Amino acid sequence: MxxxxxxxxxxxxxxxxxxxxxxxxxxxxxxxxxxxxxxxxxxGINLSALSYWSTEWPxxxxxxxxxxxxxxxxxxxxxxxxxxxxxxxxxxxxxxxxxxxxxxxxxxxxxxxxxxxxxxxxxxxxxxxxxxxxxxxxxxxxxxxxxxxxxxxxxxxxxxxxxxxxxxxxxxxxxxxxxxxxxxxxxxxxxxxxxxxxxxxxxxxxxxxxxxxxxxxxxxxxxxxxxxxxxxRFHPLFLSNLRRYRVIRFMEPFLTNTSTLVEWADRPRLENARWTDEKGIPAELALELVRELTSDPWINIPVRASDDYVRQLAQLARRQLRPTQRIYVEYGNEIWNTAFNASNWVEAQAVQRWPDQPGGPSSYTRRINEYGRRSAEVCALWKQAWHPDRQRIQCVMGGMVGNAWVSEEALNCPLWAAQNGGSSCAEEMDALAIGPYFGYHLGLSKLLDQVIAWTQQADGGLTTLFQELAQGNVLSGDKNLALPGVYAQMARHRALADRFGLDLVAYEAGQHLVGAGFLMNDARLQTLFFAANRDPRMGQLYRDYLAGWRQHGGQLLMHFNSVGRYTKYGSWGAKEYQTQLNAPKYEALMQFIEANPCWWEGCAAAVP
Structure with a gap:
């Protein structure tokens, strides 16, 4: 290859x-x-976790x-x-x-x-x-x-x-x-x-x-x-592939969704034989990479991390980053997502903090309130550690793009505000982050028969697929995530961010063509979705999507992800392998970067 x-x-x-x-x-x-x-x-870009099977050469x-x-x-x-x-x-x-x-x-x-x-x-x-x-x-x-x-x-x-x-x-x-x-x-x-x-x-x-x-x-x-x-430390092709991205997000390399790290003394070290165990990569490695690239890091804090862990990480980052670099700080990842162990741990803490009461809020509502509470707490710890450079910290509250109530509940955190003098969790935040993926609906079981029927067409269904993704007029349903529906989600969250005086950023973004649940094993869907991701029309769809993100008030966009093989679990990589030359998604991202210097106030980084 x-x-x-x-x-x-x-x-x-x-x-x-x-x-x-x-x-x-x-x-x-x-x-x-x-x-x-x-x-x-x-x-910006999300990196994959380190693994022995990766097609990336980090x-x-x-x-x-x-x-x-x-x-x-x-x-x-x-x-x-x-x-x-x-x-x-x-x-x-x-x-x-x-x-x-x-x-x-x-x-x-x-x-x-x-x-x-x-x-x-x-x-x-x-x-x-x-x-x-x-x-x-x-x-x-x-x-x-x-x-x-x-x-x-x-x-x-x-x-x-x-x-x-x-x-x-x-x-x-x-x-x-x-x-x-x-x-x-x-x-x-x-x-x-x-x-x-x-x-x-x-x-x-x-x-x-x-x-x-x-x-x-x-x-x-x-x-x-x-x-x-x-x-x-890093392979030159890996660095080359990342050099145009403003921000690097380390959610997967830190194994955020499964991390059980609590104390700073137990963190992974650069001296370790390998960095692929359950602790993820060392924070020092992430900071070394972004310093070399002069990119800004997006750091995901383990949900169980103690206050001392949070302070120590903040102090390490301040020591290692250049004075011109910003840092994005996010507590956990997708705490609204019940599929992740770390997120479910947050709910368990929430139930302890606010026990069940007849007619009281659901455990899920308490989960979202606890997420808002700890996010604000973590942010305050970081800004205390960085004072007087606190303006370089961008504290991020992760929202749920398909359910604006989740985003608003985390920002308001009414259960915690009632115990905290009425102060909402949004007061500590700098940005609301969403994951405005498109195409998720094509992998749902309720649409399976229609989508599979496309595969019998002369071109394997690709023309129909791209029509649906671009216009949303082939299929119908309340979970339609073609571009028009995604644009509406962006606009709703832009309005919500404005209400709280926050930036609107995308913590993850891009296509989401993958079978949901057991449908990930459907070979017909895999063939269609892999082909779509390799088709030049995906590049044009990306260009339209990125332009739509800007048009509907989006700011920093973090694509998911950098390089990775297409498998039944998804076709996430902008490239499939490190040396790939013809990669429609990657080329579209680079073209958008070239043609669209960042457009929001204060976005340009200082010359290092």
């Missing part, structure tokens, strides 16, 4: 001066250049996005196994250090079933990663083996450094620890880094080169990533 060996980017990663490379060679490193391509951009080190340790055994190494067991599900018996590296493996007579551990990388990405030589660096002593699409190149490998020949298949890389710390001296395998292939052209640090052939003078000017004195 790699379409070109040379892709130009408009952003530098942070080079130093003259230093020894990872291979021991000396290489010249360029000075950083500030990204100014997003200063007047009206569009990090240079694949180990950080690898899967959790698999505990494995077979009849050759464990008396408890009669054949190969892919995962014995014994994570609680792993002997890990404070950063998650395996300190020891079970002895031959141990009661644990497993004898080796393994982890996956690039598995299930559909071959979206490049074929080539991947480099594994590690500290300590032990035995590493590799399977699936990776074969160790014995002639190029040496202790502490393995070179893998990897093909661009769907299986990916299976890294296995067969032995560690053989002399029991505490020198176990650790600090494992798996570096992607490719590099830069010397003197052209804005250029990603897949191979030496991409550089003007092959051989002499090509610098592999492994020969840089310090491995860049």
């Amino acid at each position: 790699i379409n070109k060996s040379l892709l130009v980017i408009g952003l530098l990663f942070p080079w130093l001066s003259l230093a020894g490379g990872l291979s021991g060679d000396s290489v010249l490193r360029e000075k950083p250049v500030n990204n100014t391509a997003n200063l007047q951009s009206p569009v 990090l240079m080190d694949l180990m950080k996005s690898s899967g959790q340790w698999l505990t494995q055994c077979d009849a050759k190494n464990s008396p408890h196994c009669t054949n190969l067991i892919w995962d014995t599900f014994e994570p609680q018996q792993l002997d890990l250090d404070e950063n998650g590296w395996v300190r020891s493996l079970p002895s031959a007579n141990a009661t644990a079933r497993y004898r080796t551990v393994a982890t996956l990388m690039l598995s299930g990405d559909g071959g979206a990663h490049p074929a080539g030589q991947y480099t594994v660096l590690y500290d300590g002593e032990g035995t590493l083996e590799y399977q699936m699409d990776a074969v160790k190149n014995m002639s190029l490998s040496q202790p502490g450094r393995d070179v893998l020949d990897v093909k661009a298949g769907s299986s990916g890389i299976l890294l296995m620890i067969k032995d560690t710390d053989p002399h029991q001296a505490g020198n176990y395998l650790r600090n494992i880094r798996v570096i992607r292939p490719g590099g830069i052209c010397k003197g052209q640090p804005w250029t990603y080169a897949e191979t030496a052939a991409a550089c003007p003078t092959p051989g002499s000017s090509y610098i592999p990533f492994t020969e840089l004195s310090e491995l860049p």
